[in-house]
């Protein structure tokens with residue numbers, strides 16, 4: 001049988017152009033949502049990760065009604081991008097400044113390029129980037145496309161002008177065939193959810209219908225930015241070590257020095273232990289390591305005992321205060337609580353789970369608790385059903401045990417997982433897989449805040465019961481006042497001043513004790529106290 005197969009290789013750009021759904025661009029509605037997301041996330045990474053209070057301007061405009069072409073632009077006040085990097089950052093797939101061990105929203109070096117690829121597929125306008133790097137006195141403007149076959153930037157226009165204002169940041173504008181009507185609710189939800197955990201940001205959003213949403217900055221407190229760290233011995237594999245050796249650019253380096261310099265928690269003693277366990281010599285040149293040597297090295301690294309867990313310095317949590325602030329502002333609940341747990345690790349990657357809860361007040365009860373999922377400060381909106389956070393909150397926690405009665409839940413549970421490696425289920429970053437260690441930690445965290453809620457509900461219930469008792473006493477006041485009045489005035493007269501005075505005084509006394517809020521006053525009306 002003669003083979004008719006044709007063999008070829010394609011570039012990463014071609015691959016994602018052929019499989020846009022892998023990056024979240026499956027149709028015009030998802031594409032519009034995903035474009036906003038990628039640009040907003042890059043804008044936030046360029047600000048808060050670097051300690052800058054974010055100010056974002058996001059706009060979606062319909063520029064061609066017949067072809068449904070939308071213009072999406074996002075402006076930030078971040079660190080900007082050096083001009084020589086701009087073409088690659090925006091038009092070479094898998095090019096990034098975030099391939100380091102430090103928590104950021106981006107991690108694949110794909111997001112904005114996936115948006116540009118999709119943009120190029122159905123309309124012809126190029127990507128526009130305007131940026132002024134922090135400290136630079138110039139403003140750089142580019143018009144770019146991606147050469148999909150070669151995975152290279154095509155620079156259509158490049159200009160630079162003076163920037164006397166001192167403004168630094170980036171404005172990115174992308175045109176694409178989208179569907180606002182279908183994506184509207186998801187995009188708004190995305191921005192609202194971003195704001196809940198980013199109350200230190202100021203966000204303006206203009207939609208294609210001409211509505212302007214303004215989210216004011218609620219605090220100047222910004223979470224502690226993450227620090228770049230070295231890999232933990234448990235967290236590397238053969239290919240990663242090869243990559244690390246490659247990164248040393250052929251500079252001579254002995255194995256022992258490499259271990260101490262390039263890994264977390266590896267000092268003299270641990271390096272010796274690794275060498276012993278692997279049977280490799282301390283003086284071996286790393287460029288001379290064979291694949292078999294590296295495999296032995298990885299084995300030895302995994303076998304290290306008593307090694308400190310991976311450093312959480314690379315992580316940046318939101319923090320209990322900001323979570324509570326965001327939940328209060330967005331939901332106006334009667335109770336909020338939050339917890340930021342201690343760092344944990346899975347497969348050598350550090351992670352921290354944070355959980356916030358909002359209960360009652362203005363929250364409309366639902367058949368299930370509302371779950372707000374976040375990973376590395378990104379709100380996850382789609383694919384809820386397959387996410388481990390949703391699974392824990394809705395399927396694994398028995399909320400009745402925490403004092404929630406009935407089958408309606410006036411409850412919002414936010415979960416934030418941060419890690420140098422979030423185990424997303426796809427490059428579209430919409431759901432987190434059920435890694436055992438993470439699932440267990442999420443459950444513990446939810447239970448911890450749930451217990452706070454339980455205490456609140458049970459105290460409230462006790463208070464309510466005490467009040468109800470007093471309310472019952474109110475019913476006896478006319479009778480008691482009458483007996484007393486008869487006793488004092490020596491005659492039975494319901495109209496007597498003594499009776500009225502006594503009744504008023506007693507009622508007042510009890511009501512003062514009750515210290516009712518408005519809702520309870522209404523409940524009291526239901527008891528027809530007026531008629532007493």
Ligand code: ADP
Nearest residue numbers: 042046089096097106107108109110111112170
């Ligand atoms: P990722 O965010 O995963 O790194 P992207 O394709 O979204 O991948 O972005 C590529 C790179 O472009 C980023 O790593 C960053 O260095 C740079 N970049 C993109 N947008 C901005 C921005 N608004 N400000 C500063 N740098 C940016």
Ligand code: MG
Nearest residue numbers: 042106111112
């Ligand atoms: Mg990105």
